[in-house]
Amino acid sequence: MADTGLVRYLKVDTTTPISKIGLGTWQFGSKQWGYGKPYAEQESRAIVRRAIELGVTLFDTAEIYGRGSSERILGAAIAGHRDQVFLATKILPIAPLPPVVQQRAVASADRLGVSRLDLYQVHQPNPLFPDTVIMPGMRALQRIGLVGEVGVSNYSLDRWKAAEKALGSRVLSNQVRYSLAAAGPAADLVPYAEQAGRVVIAYSPLAQGFLSGRYDERHRPDNSVRSFNALFLPANMERAAGLFRVLREVAAAHDATPAQAALAWVIRSPAVTAIPGASSVAQLESNVAAADIELADDEWRALLDAANRFRAVTGPASVPGMVRARFARSPSRPGDAGKGGGDQGESGDGGQPDA
Numbered sequence: 120m121a122d123t124g125l126v127r128y129l130k131v132d133t134t135t136p137i138s139k140i141g142l143g144t145w146q147f148g149s150k151q152w153g154y155g156k157p158y159a160e161q162e163s164r165a166i167v168r169r170a171i172e173l174g175v176t177l178f179d180t181a182e183i184y185g186r187g188s189s190e191r192i193l194g195a196a197i198a199g200h201r202d203q204v205f206l207a208t209k210i211l212p213i214a215p216l217p218p219v220v221q222q223r224a225v226a227s228a229d230r231l232g233v234s235r236l237d238l239y240q241v242h243q244p245n246p247l248f249p250d251t252v253i254m255p256g257m258r259a260l261q262r263i264g265l266v267g268e269v270g271v272s273n274y275s276l277d278r279w280k281a282a283e284k285a286l287g288s289r290v291l292s293n294q295v296r297y298s299l300a301a302a303g304p305a306a307d308l309v310p311y312a313e314q315a316g317r318v319v320i321a322y323s324p325l326a327q328g329f330l331s332g333r334y335d336e337r338h339r340p341d342n343s344v345r346s347f348n349a350l351f352l353p354a355n356m357e358r359a360a361g362l363f364r365v366l367r368e369v370a371a372a373h374d375a376t377p378a379q380a381a382l383a384w385v386i387r388s389p390a391v392t393a394i395p396g397a398s399s400v401a402q403l404e405s406n407v408a409a410a411d412i413e414l415a416d417d418e419w420r421a422l423l424d425a426a427n428r429f430r431a432v433t434g435p436a437s438v439p440g441m442v443r444a445r446f447a448r449s450p451s452r453p454g455d456a457g458k459g460g461g462d463q464g465e466s467g468d469g470g471q472p473d474a
């Protein structure tokens with residue numbers, strides 16, 4: 120594994136060490152992100168290859184991303200580098216009986232072109248079936264070696280513990296939305312993971328770009344994922360002014376971009392890894408470089424306080440604004456730059472039901 124001096128790894132005992140910054144690949148082949156054919160066919164591969172070169176090991180995908188496209192693109196991109204990668208995918212737990220779980224794991228492995236899934240995650244808690252239904256299937260997959268570690272996603276702390284009981288061994292990780300725009304896990308999941316030797320995988324750590332500084336009331340991202348993310352409403356951009364100000368200050372003190380400071384905040388706990396998505400190699404490089412930033416206690420606390428003061432308009436109250444914004448938008452993707460080569464500027468999260 121390349122030692123860049125930048126990438127750091129979690130201290131949990133896994134077959135391949137898990138990098139503190141990984142790569143989320145929902146974007147690969149996804150119509151919702153709208154990055155187009157050149158991204159799906161070339162840029163995504165270049166992003167994965169550069170990530171591997173830099174020592175990134177954790178790559179996250181799911182069977183539903185682009186209906187299998189993400190798994191296929193990622194699988195092709197890691198070919199020849201399988202032993203340098205900690206490969207994580209997810210099952211959407213519809214009718215999660217053991218034969219179904221086994222068939223779906225085989226299908227994911229096939230799309231990825233691998234004989235083993237390092238981490239197989241339950242994408243969402245199924246409200247109808249307790250984890251005693253899905254975990255026997257997961258256990259059998261571990262027994263035959265198709266699955267290394269079992270994980271969950273979008274689980275509460277209680278349900279994570281219940282899942283572990285149902286599996287009968289560790290459920291290594293819980294992948295949850297965690298960022299300065301969704302700081303809830305800092306209060307319960309993260310302390311639990313620290314104390315129990317488990318891992319929180321932070322998804323949407325940049326709140327889908329809201330924390331990047333790239334967007335403001337006049338320059339809003341234009342794709343269907345973010346059209347349905349209430350954070351990008353002008354009213355929420357305004358409400359986040361205080362958070363953005365502190366983020367800019369902390370970033371400047373480290374000669375970093377707001378995106379890098381936002382990632383450094385998320386991964387400060389030894390039990391947390393983040394999986395930002397990237398629309399370019401430059402963003403990937405910038406995100407990886409964020410692992411090198413060590414925030415002081417008072418900086419971390421100032422950011423948490425600012426995050427807690429930010430109250431976004433969400434839920435039903437955000438619907439009229441989203442409808443208005445959808446019909447009166449001014450799309451924009453201002454330019455790239457930054458420490459380690461990412462985007463610059465300053466500029467919180469909504470919900471992505473299918474991600």
Ligand SMILES: NC(=O)c1ccc[n+]([C@@H]2O[C@H](COP(=O)([O-])OP(=O)(O)OC[C@H]3O[C@@H](n4cnc5c(N)ncnc54)[C@H](OP(=O)(O)O)[C@@H]3O)[C@@H](O)[C@H]2O)c1
Pocket residue numbers: 142143144145146179180242272273294295321322323324325326327328331333340378379394395396397398401402403405406461462463471473474
């Ligand atoms: N388990 C779940 O339910 C779930 C849910 C959501 C996501 N996920 C996983 O988590 C991953 C990441 O989450 P996400 O994609 O929702 O959100 P994210 O990582 O917070 O945001 C990714 C977006 O932010 C922008 N960005 C990335 N790096 C940047 C940089 N250095 N400077 C400026 N902008 C930057 C890019 O968009 P632009 O360049 O277009 O602005 C990029 O597509 C996904 O790929 C997926 O693997 C899981």
